[in-house]
Amino acid sequence: xxxxxxxxxxxxxxxxxxxxxxxxxxxxxxxxxxxxxxxxxxxxxxxxxxxxxxxxxxxxxxxxxxxxxxxxxxxxxxxxxxxxxxxxxxxxxxxxxxxxxxxxxxxxxxxxxxxxxxxxxxxxxxxxxxxxxxxxxxxxxxxxxxxxxxxxxxxxxxxxxxxxxxxxxxxxxxxxxxxxxxxxxxxxxxxxxxxxxxxxxxxxxxxxxxxxxxxxxxxxxxxxxxxxxxxxxxxxxxxxxxxxxxxxxxxxxxxxxxxxxxxxxxxxxxxxxxxxxxxxxxxxxxxxxxxxxxxxxxxxxxxxxxxxxxxxxxxxxxxxxxxxxxxxxxxxxxxxxxxxxxxxxxxxxxxxxxxxxxxxxxxxxxxxxxxxxxxxxxxxxxxxxxxxxxxxxxxxxxxxxxxxxxxxxxxxxxxxxxxxxxxxxxxxxxxxxxx
Amino acid sequence: xxxxxxxxxxxxxxxxxxxxxxxxxxxxxxxxxxxxxxxxxxxxxxxxxxxxxxxxxxxxxxxxxxxxxxxxxxxxxxxxxxxxxxxxxxxxxxxxxxxxxxxxxxxxxxxxxxxxxxxxxxxxxxxxxxxxxxxxxxxxxxxxxxxxxxxxxxxxxxxxxxxxxxxxxxxxxxxxxxxxxxxxxxxxxxxxxxxxxxxxxxxxxxxxxxxxxxxxxxxxxxxxxxxxxxxxxxxxxxxxxxxxxxxxxxxxxxxxxxxxxxxxxxxxxxxxxxxxxxxxxxxxxxxxxxxxxxxxxxxxxxxxxxxxxxxxxxxxxxxxxxxxxxxxxxxxxxxxxxxxxxxxxxxxxxxxxxxxxxxxxxxxxxxxxxxxxxxxxxxxxxxxxxxxxxxxxxxxxxxxxxxxxxxxxxxxxxxxxxxxxxxxxxxxxxxxxxxxxxxxx
Ligand SMILES: [Zn+2]
Ligand SMILES: [Zn+2]
Numbered sequence: 001x002x003x004x005x006x007x008x009x010x011x012x013x014x015x016x017x018x019x020x021x022x023x024x025x026x027x028x029x030x031x032x033x034x035x036x037x038x039x040x041x042x043x044x045x046x047x048x049x050x051x052x053x054x055x056x057x058x059x060x061x062x063x064x065x066x067x068x069x070x071x072x073x074x075x076x077x078x079x080x081x082x083x084x085x086x087x088x089x090x091x092x093x094x095x096x097x098x099x100x101x102x103x104x105x106x107x108x109x110x111x112x113x114x115x116x117x118x119x120x121x122x123x124x125x126x127x128x129x130x131x132x133x134x135x136x137x138x139x140x141x142x143x144x145x146x147x148x149x150x151x152x153x154x155x156x157x158x159x160x161x162x163x164x165x166x167x168x169x170x171x172x173x174x175x176x177x178x179x180x181x182x183x184x185x186x187x188x189x190x191x192x193x194x195x196x197x198x199x200x201x202x203x204x205x206x207x208x209x210x211x212x213x214x215x216x217x218x219x220x221x222x223x224x225x226x227x228x229x230x231x232x233x234x235x236x237x238x239x240x241x242x243x244x245x246x247x248x249x250x251x252x253x254x255x256x257x258x259x260x261x262x263x264x265x266x267x268x269x270x271x272x273x274x275x276x277x278x279x280x281x282x283x284x285x286x287x288x289x290x291x292x293x294x295x296x297x298x299x300x301x302x303x304x305x306x307x308x309x310x311x312x313x314x315x316x317x318x319x320x321x322x323x324x325x326x327x328x329x330x331x332x333x334x335x336x337x338x339x340x341x342x343x344x345x346x347x348x349x350x351x352x353x354x355x356x357x358x359x360x361x362x363x364x365x366x367x368x369x370x371x372x373x374x375x376x377x378x379x380x381x382x383x384x385x386x387x388x389x390x391x392x393x394x395x396x397x398x399x400x401x402x403x404x405x406x407x408x409x410x411x412x413x414x415x416x417x418x419x420x421x422x423x424x425x426x427x428x429x430x431x432x433x434x435x
Numbered sequence: 436x437x438x439x440x441x442x443x444x445x446x447x448x449x450x451x452x453x454x455x456x457x458x459x460x461x462x463x464x465x466x467x468x469x470x471x472x473x474x475x476x477x478x479x480x481x482x483x484x485x486x487x488x489x490x491x492x493x494x495x496x497x498x499x500x501x502x503x504x505x506x507x508x509x510x511x512x513x514x515x516x517x518x519x520x521x522x523x524x525x526x527x528x529x530x531x532x533x534x535x536x537x538x539x540x541x542x543x544x545x546x547x548x549x550x551x552x553x554x555x556x557x558x559x560x561x562x563x564x565x566x567x568x569x570x571x572x573x574x575x576x577x578x579x580x581x582x583x584x585x586x587x588x589x590x591x592x593x594x595x596x597x598x599x600x601x602x603x604x605x606x607x608x609x610x611x612x613x614x615x616x617x618x619x620x621x622x623x624x625x626x627x628x629x630x631x632x633x634x635x636x637x638x639x640x641x642x643x644x645x646x647x648x649x650x651x652x653x654x655x656x657x658x659x660x661x662x663x664x665x666x667x668x669x670x671x672x673x674x675x676x677x678x679x680x681x682x683x684x685x686x687x688x689x690x691x692x693x694x695x696x697x698x699x700x701x702x703x704x705x706x707x708x709x710x711x712x713x714x715x716x717x718x719x720x721x722x723x724x725x726x727x728x729x730x731x732x733x734x735x736x737x738x739x740x741x742x743x744x745x746x747x748x749x750x751x752x753x754x755x756x757x758x759x760x761x762x763x764x765x766x767x768x769x770x771x772x773x774x775x776x777x778x779x780x781x782x783x784x785x786x787x788x789x790x791x792x793x794x795x796x797x798x799x800x801x802x803x804x805x806x807x808x809x810x811x812x813x814x815x816x817x818x819x820x821x822x823x824x825x826x827x828x829x830x831x832x833x834x835x836x837x838x839x840x841x842x843x844x845x846x847x848x849x850x851x852x853x854x855x856x857x858x859x860x861x862x863x864x865x866x867x868x869x870x871x872x873x874x875x876x
Pocket of ligand 2: 804806807808836
């Protein structure tokens with residue numbers, strides 16, 4: 001079932017969690033993976049060589065923003081998005097629909113597509129599923145002059161879906177789900193280069209398990225190279241969130257990648273990975289960096305806080321990134337929110353943190369399948385090391401650092417139970433003498 | 436028994452102190468800056484070598500244990516920084532610049548807020564705080580960008596500056612406190628810089644104050660270090676000479692010429708500069724502030740100045756400009772391709788200009804900088820258009836790289852005894868171009 005443009009090989013499993021190798025036209029990547037968001041053809045404040053250095057495998061580009069500036073026509077003329085931004089590894093572009101609905105006040109969805117007012121001249125515009133595909137599909141891999149109708153050229157492109165807020169209820173959810181299914185056929189029909197670019201379908205259906213189920217089944221019938229779980233991280237409660245993810249990952253095919261869109265926080269990624277999801281994207285690490293917040297194993301560290309002014313420790317003493325190896329919290333404190341360098345350095349650290357988290361999830365899932373008796377034949381040191389990286393130990397360690405008082409949120413406990421991961425050791429509150 | 440061992444032995448302690456003082460003196464000698472003029476072109480232009488030792492003996496994990504000697508050929512460009520780091524080039528990208536980029540200028544005033552001198556001291560000084568152990572740091576109170584001298588606010592107690600934190604008055608004692616916490620490789624004494632138009636009386640006062648602050652600074656700085664004595668004197672040749680002569684009498688490692696770029700005309704400048712440099716001993720480096728444009732740098736070098744700041748690079752970068760003038764050879768005839776470039780004056784281009792929207796070539800063909808090796812004008816133009824920070828990173832890298840190349844070409848010209856020709860060609864070439872564009876328009 002592997003199309004020419006994508007190969008997905010599962011290298012290891014721990015219950016529902018999986019670690020895989022995802023081979024794309026521009027890069028062989030390892031899942032679970034986090035994709036930094038490069039909205040306008042750049043990740044804010046980082047060079048592409050820095051991104052390679054910290055292990056970024058796939059960058060997400062926003063079709064809506066790129067279409068506004070510099071336009072997909074120009075990107076195409078200059079050789080596609082890879083060449084334009086000089087990114088040798090993989091790219092994923094969204095359909096543009098979500099951005100329109102969330103950014104434009106006057107966006108409206110009809111059967112034909114998304115109608116909106118042009119932010120350039122105010123004229124009414126229409127984005128159909130066909131338009132979205134045409135914008136996203138590029139010529140950078142194509143040697144034929146006849147391929148001119150195609151544009152940006154990412155390794156993975158997303159189908160245009162009918163996005164509704166998860167907090168909305170009622171018949172609109174059902175309408176959106178069925179429309180998403182009708183539109184996927186128009187997207188498939190418009191996609192001229194399935195052997196070079198992978199079209200992912202998006203599961204919609206709000207928080208309704210019945211609708212989600214219909215949507216998953218409908219999409220799976222179309223045999224797409226990969227699937228996304230959409231409509232989440234829009235303000236729904238966490239317990240509903242993980243249940244939708246758990247339902248979809250259980251119903252989606254084993255041998256295809258699963259991408260949870262717009263997720264997320266480190267904790268969300270750990271939970272979703274335990275439930276069998278593979279790919280994530282979020283602007284949070286870079287956005288929060290610009291406001292002076294660092295991601296650390298304990299959660300977050302606000303470098304803007306006055307207490308940082310004389311703190312001579314690294315941002316995260318356990319982090320091996322360039323920023324943590326070199327700089328003190330005090331110095332970063334005097335940069336953040338005032339100087340460009342502050343957000344550059346914190347973005348670097350935050351993305352490093354997310355990518356390291358992805359790598360740790362990947363390797364702990366693979367090592368986690370080693371039968372325990374194997375450890376008996378190894379030296380104590382190595383056995384101890386292996387144990388410390390086994391997936392469930394990794395998850396426990398992660399939760400222990402983030403919730404040192406043992407106050408792991410209930411939704412996480414519930415999700416982990418479904419994922420088959422015993423986290424009882426970190427849920428039990430420590431004795432107060434340790435505080 | 437335990438208590439007995441815990442007791443301090445006063446005699447041992449004294450010995451330890453003497454040994455420590457000896458080691459301290461040894462370190463001081465190591466930190467001393469050396470400078471030698473190696474070649475003269477006709478006139479005052481000179482090429483030299485500045486040597487200094489970097490690498491602290493602190494115990495933090497990633498500092499090099501052995502002090503390293505850095506050699507910088509002059510005339511040299513000191514990279515401008517904000518809080519010790521380049522504006523947009525992050526430290527991991529710095530090594531992509533040529534090795535003559537290892538001299539950085541910073542303003543201690545940038546640290547007036549957010550971090551205290553005590554914390555900087557606790558971290559181990561500026562090199563330690565920035566993780567730049569193989570770089571030399573030159574402290575200068577004003578940065579010519581956001582910290583500027585404020586003549587009216589300055590009084591006998593201290594120098595006044597306009598800063599991002601508002602208008603502030605810095606006394607020599609406060610300034611020294613910052614300097615001793617930061618431990619730069621060289622530092623400039625406080626100056627009362629005045630604009631070109633002030634009265635003769637005000638100008639005289641500024642020279643007197645600057646000399647007095649020099650003495651205060653020397654007296655207050657316990658460990659010596661490499662002091663660059665500030666020279667002022669506004670637009671009066673006599674006062675410039677008096678200021679230079681006074682500073683030349685003091686025991687300093689180099690000279691810092693202030694008060695330029697404050698309203699004087701380019702024509703008035705050379706006699707003022709010459710009056711200063713003629714009073715200074717030849718074998719010590721001369722640093723200047725306020726001369727940034729290529730033709731201003733050439734003018735300074737013509738008067739015997741050795742070290743320049745790079746605030747010009749910041750201004751170019753912030754405005755979306757990229758330097759493009761030829762470096763290898765200053766060509767007399769402007770090529771056709773240059774003529775067709777809109778938004779260009781022959782030395783630089785503005786990437787905000789729509790003509791670069793579809794330009795798939797690097798800023799300068801054959802440029803070895805990171806930006807030109809990896810990105811096109813079209814991409815940088817797009818990044819500027821959508822206000823992305825990466826535009827400024829790439830432009831600062833290219834412009835710094837290019838300007839360092841300009842200084843290298845100047846040094847070669849001086850060594851070959853051809854500085855005057857180089858300067859004339861450069862200026863003619865820029866003028867030719869302006870003329871040619873005017874005709875073709
Ligand atoms: Zn870090
Ligand atoms: Zn360049």
